[in-house]
Amino acid sequence: MTTLDSRTLAVHAPGPDHGEWWRDAVIYQVYPRSFADANGDGIGDLPGITGRLDHLAALGVDAVWLSPFYRSPQADAGYDVSDYRDVDPLFGTLADFDALLTRAHDLGLKVVVDMVPNHSSDEHVWFQEALRTEPGSPERARYLFREGKGADGELPPNNWQSIFGGPAWTRLSEERHGTADRQWYLHMFDSKQPDLDWTNPEVRAEFESVLRFWLDRGVDGFRIDVAHGMVKADGLPDWDGHVSMIDGTDDAADGDPESVSGGGGNQGPMFDQDGVHEIYRAWRRILDEYDGDRMLVAEAWVDPLSRLARYVRPDEMHQAFNFAFLATGWNAPALREIIAASYQVNDSVGAPTTWVLSNHDVVRHPSRLGLPTPGDRPNGIGRTDPQPDEELGLRRGRAASLLLLGLPGSAYLYQGEELGLPEHTSLDDELREDPAFFRTNGAERGRDGCRVPLPWEADAPAMGYSPTGLTWLPQPEEWKAYAADVQTGQDGSTLELYRETLRLRRELGLGLGGMVWAEEYAGTDQVIAFRNRDVLVVANLGSTPVPLPTGAQVLLSSGLTGDADPGDELPGDTTVWLRLG
Numbered sequence: 001m002t003t004l005d006s007r008t009l010a011v012h013a014p015g016p017d018h019g020e021w022w023r024d025a026v027i028y029q030v031y032p033r034s035f036a037d038a039n040g041d042g043i044g045d046l047p048g049i050t051g052r053l054d055h056l057a058a059l060g061v062d063a064v065w066l067s068p069f070y071r072s073p074q075a076d077a078g079y080d081v082s083d084y085r086d087v088d089p090l091f092g093t094l095a096d097f098d099a100l101l102t103r104a105h106d107l108g109l110k111v112v113v114d115m116v117p118n119h120s121s122d123e124h125v126w127f128q129e130a131l132r133t134e135p136g137s138p139e140r141a142r143y144l145f146r147e148g149k150g151a152d153g154e155l156p157p158n159n160w161q162s163i164f165g166g167p168a169w170t171r172l173s174e175e176r177h178g179t180a181d182r183q184w185y186l187h188m189f190d191s192k193q194p195d196l197d198w199t200n201p202e203v204r205a206e207f208e209s210v211l212r213f214w215l216d217r218g219v220d221g222f223r224i225d226v227a228h229g230m231v232k233a234d235g236l237p238d239w240d241g242h243v244s245m246i247d248g249t250d251d252a253a254d255g256d257p258e259s260v261s262g263g264g265g266n267q268g269p270m271f272d273q274d275g276v277h278e279i280y281r282a283w284r285r286i287l288d289e290y291d292g293d294r295m296l297v298a299e300a301w302v303d304p305l306s307r308l309a310r311y312v313r314p315d316e317m318h319q320a321f322n323f324a325f326l327a328t329g330w331n332a333p334a335l336r337e338i339i340a341a342s343y344q345v346n347d348s349v350g351a352p353t354t355w356v357l358s359n360h361d362v363v364r365h366p367s368r369l370g371l372p373t374p375g376d377r378p379n380g381i382g383r384t385d386p387q388p389d390e391e392l393g394l395r396r397g398r399a400a401s402l403l404l405l406g407l408p409g410s411a412y413l414y415q416g417e418e419l420g421l422p423e424h425t426s427l428d429d430e431l432r433e434d435p436a437f438f439r440t441n442g443a444e445r446g447r448d449g450c451r452v453p454l455p456w457e458a459d460a461p462a463m464g465y466s467p468t469g470l471t472w473l474p475q476p477e478e479w480k481a482y483a484a485d486v487q488t489g490q491d492g493s494t495l496e497l498y499r500e501t502l503r504l505r506r507e508l509g510l511g512l513g514g515m516v517w518a519e520e521y522a523g524t525d526q527v528i529a530f531r532n533r534d535v536l537v538v539a540n541l542g543s544t545p546v547p548l549p550t551g552a553q554v555l556l557s558s559g560l561t562g563d564a565d566p567g568d569e570l571p572g573d574t575t576v577w578l579r580l581g
């Protein structure tokens with residue numbers, strides 16, 4: 001593999017327009033429990049989402065990705081599914097889902113749903129059957145049950161740790177199963193999320209049928225949870241490394257896509273095994289049977305980027321989340337290398353690069369970028385932790401978003417980022433629900449702070465989220481200033497900035513554009529500057545101003561003042577889009 005020099009000017013050639021919607025799509029993540037609550041029980045639901053789809057159409061996104069709404073005991077906020085073919089009563093009914101899909105399609109929005117195939121809930125009928133049957137039964141063979149080590153099998157079968165903390169194995173209880181059957185089962189996440197055994201053809205057949213169930217209902221695609229984790233190395237060998245969803249190396253890039261980090265760092269025997277790819281080839285064949293350009297996007301925290309590209313080879317998935325950008329600090333040279341390496345590896349397999357800054361698993365990006373070490377990626381922020389600088393974070397957050405949306409490829413937005421919402425960083429620990437908080441005894445604050453219900457109307461109950469004023473997590477009082485109704489029509493607001501940015505991105509075809517580094521800024525360590533079609537994007541990640549080319553028309557500025565024209569100097573922590581004269 002040749003070493004990529006990130007100063008090479010032409011990085012990515014404009015893509016031909018294959019008419020495949022996902023290649024340049026802006027996809028908005030809805031986290032159903034926190035988006036909008038129609039029935040007033042304090043937990044968001046599908047009718048709530050349907051009622052707010054106009055907001056997304058007006059924002060200018062192409063598609064909506066819904067985090068899980070399936071039947072679930074909610075031990076991991078729905079990522080613990082007990083019935084893959086039904087809607088949890090918390091969120092509504094299948095008829096509510098159909099109504100959401102119809103309304104979205106009427107508005108021209110595609111709908112992508114989440115698929116969680118690595119593990120089910122322990123309350124799934126399969127796991128319940130496994131518990132009722134003997135070791136060695138076909139029912140147990142759908143999961144990863146093993147005998148323990150030690151004289152009485154009292155030690156776990158291997159040393160793997162759960163991504164949420166603590167051991168990745170739980171032993172069946174003596175009270176329920178007697179002394180003769182005290183097998184252990186594997187769960188890479190919570191003990192209520194047993195891992196399925198993907199070497200079992202029955203498991204494969206079941207998920208293929210589940211995919212068809214939702215494809216038949218009309219969904220436009222699937223986001224595949226833990227796509228790198230379904231196949232484990234033969235023999236489940238011990239591993240001493242650290243498992244985490246969001247590990248990875250910052251700023252360590254040396255320009256070689258064989259080493260540029262995808263923000264994963266998950267290289268143990270439970271991740272990124274070659275065997276996963278055959279599963280996606282089979283799924284791709286199924287999607288290809290359907291009309292309408294259905295797609296698959298991989299959630300795979302895999303290192304390095306060249307490994308991630310294997311998930312988007314022509315006969316596998318269509319996209320993979322590129323977490324490398326998210327996982328990199330506020331550092332222009334490091335981001336430039338990530339950008340260049342991302343195009344190189346994705347172009348080599350003909351897949352679009354994706355870009356993302358926030359989701360339901362990480363601290364919201366304005367807050368990350370406002371930390372004393374900007375871009376740190378703590379697993380949540382509590383009130384006794386170092387607090388972000390809110391204004392600086394918002395300034396950088398907007399600059400990062402404008403930079404990201406100027407890049408060719410597909411972009412993922414997380415609900416609330418169009419409002420510039422910060423993380424809730426002072427949540428009472430008693431209110432937390434994330435299993436990662438409990439399994440690490442609070443060492444990780446967890447992900448609740450990015451999952452707080454959205455503010456829609458500053459003066460309505462629950463800021464417009466719920467008609468009764470109930471909210472499953474409290475909204476900070478300061479969020480009134482971020483409410484969608486306050487920002488609508490307000491010059492320079494983050495919401496209006498996102499609307500205008502998405503409008504221009506679409507109008508100018510930037511998602512399918514090319515990328516050429518701007519020569520005039522080569523050699524500066526605080527700027528990322530590139531051309532995409534007729535637009536010059538200049539992001540100043542430093543704190544001092546840099547000169548702007550004379551005579552260029554300012555199309556957009558991320559600056560907080562509402563002043564669209566930065567003059568001939570670009571202030572620190574600001575991005576502009578310029579039209580070349």
Ligand code: NOJ
Pocket residue numbers: 076079080116189225226299360361
């Ligand atoms: C990744 C999801 O994004 C996260 O929220 C979840 O906890 C784990 N996978 C387990 O399903």
